[in-house]
Amino acid sequence: MYKQLQKIALGTLDASKPSESIVGQVTGVNPLEITVDQKLVLDADLLLVTERVKRYVVSLTHSHIYKDVTPTETATKTTQTALPDVLVIREGLKMGDAVVLQQMKGGQQFVVVDKLVKP
Structure with missing residues (x-):
């Protein structure tokens, strides 16, 4: 059985x-x-x-906006683009x-x- x-x-x-x-x-x-x-x-x-x-990629491209203050003026400026490539994770x-x-x-x-x- x-x-x-x-x-x-x-x-x-x-x-x-x-x-x-x-x-x-x-x-x-x-x-x-x-x-x-x-x-x-x-x-x-x-x-x-x-x-x-x-496939997994991450773009790290970035720039920054900042104020440049001098005794005579204040100007808004942007940094150059940083890290233009992508980072491959997988x-x-x-x-x-x-x-x-x-x-x-x-x-x-x-x-x-x-x-x-x-x-």
């Missing part, structure tokens, strides 16, 4: 296809494509991308990147959770 219940429980679990983590490799960027085990190719329609793997996904995927329940969609890096 115990074996039969165990078999039924495992069968129910397999039928529901619970979420599982897998590793894939980025094989296309625009549109996004990820290959798992050289046999399963996931296109953009099957992928949900988290903010963590998106590069985003590139060809060849290894990524962690979370297969959604039912197996129809995959969440790109994060990029794997070498220690």
Whole structure:
């Protein structure tokens, strides 16, 4: 009886296809494509991308307005523009990147959770 219940429980679990983590490799960027085990190719329609793997840049460009007070006059001036470049916080996904995927329940969609890096 115990074996039969165990078999039924495992069968129910397999039928529901619970979420599982897998590793894939980025094989296309625009549109996004990820290959798992050289046999399963996931296109953009099957992928949900988290903010963590998106390119993120911050513009630090700024200038300041100040008053220059002299004994004869007061003038409003503006400093030169500082830090004209952007600061890249995250590069985003590139060809060849290894990524962690979370297969959604039912197996129809995959969440790109994060990029794997070498220690």
